[in-house]
Amino acid sequence: EVWIYEDRVYPYIGLNAVAGKKPEEYGAEPTRYEDMIAGCFDPKARVLDMDIDGVQAGLSFPSFPRFAGTVFLEGKDRELALLSVKAWNDYHIDEWCASAPDRLIPLVILPLWSVEECVKEVYRTAAKGAKAISFPENPVPLGLPSFHTDHWDPLFSACEDVDIPLTVHFGTSGKAPITAPEAPMAVMTALFGCNSMYATADLLFSPVFHRHPTLKFLLSE
Template sequence: MDMNDMILVSVDDHLCEPPDMFDHHLPAKWRDEAPKILHTDSGDDVWTFNGSIIPNIGLNAVAGRPKEEYGIEPTSFDEIRPGCYNVRERVKDMSAGGVLGSMCFPSFPGFAGRLFANHPDKDFAADLIRAYNDWHIGEWCGAYPGRFIPMALPMIWSADECAAEVRRVSELGCHSMTFTENPVPLGQ
């Protein structure tokens, strides 16, 4: 589709984070503790982090399927439409659908990065959030400038650290942030 024919901007999209998203962004000291994809005996791909299992729920990846087929599957990267986790394929899908721009919310970290914010080691949590933001801004959105509206995760446990991250990602060209409806339960 010709770029001049694309007029839609979607501001409520989601992505399925790819398995290698932390490989080039998280400091080496955290690599063993970083979230990782585990392929289960039942064929599911799940994220593992801090002793928890976070499934790739199919509702994050039902693009291209009729609404009556929506469910909790697909649950593995082999079953998920590649445009859900591969930015090049996402842009192809967007172009085919006449979508000029997209803002993508996180999936496994949760809104406002709750999964990371709840980690007791706030230095680790901060590095996870910076790694996620660097991946999202640089690799996902940066691969196709002008096609995505970058959206960062906040360091919600500290107003000062959150403000510093807002300034940092702003310098990277990101001017939006996902936020929780109520930060109180996160200990803020």
């Protein structure tokens, strides 16, 4: 069970669905839906699991498109990529979060290759009830302009206008904090929080908050 997008294959990584499993069963190998508990893919079952864990509300990031939708950024067909971004956002708002609107927080992704389309999607999804936007912790490794340019200003202004925060989940830059090719995955896992430290310093020393004083960023995970 894999996703095929254009000419690329994306397996569902088992490490993204370890709820209910023993630590020794964790791994990055592909997994099947039948090997997961229902709360990993059924929003109603997820709310029941949240009750057990004492969690009032949860915000779910995309899996196959990656946490900030960068799979679609890699797409050759920009029209298909834009439709894919919109389809994920519509599903997340209209189906996933609508099943428990007081418990599941609507998060959307953006067509990062076009600031103009990003702005349009901010206004479109905010009108539908989006409460947060997933954005790369550092755009540069993805081949996009940095926070130190004025490239993203129209997007940041739109976010201020509708009062919606940008949330930067660690790893969304596509640059993992691994120390050596031979290092075990535990090293990378333990160091991922450092990516959030890099993002914080990068943003604080950039002109972003001087130009957009009411803009909000969230550090996720």
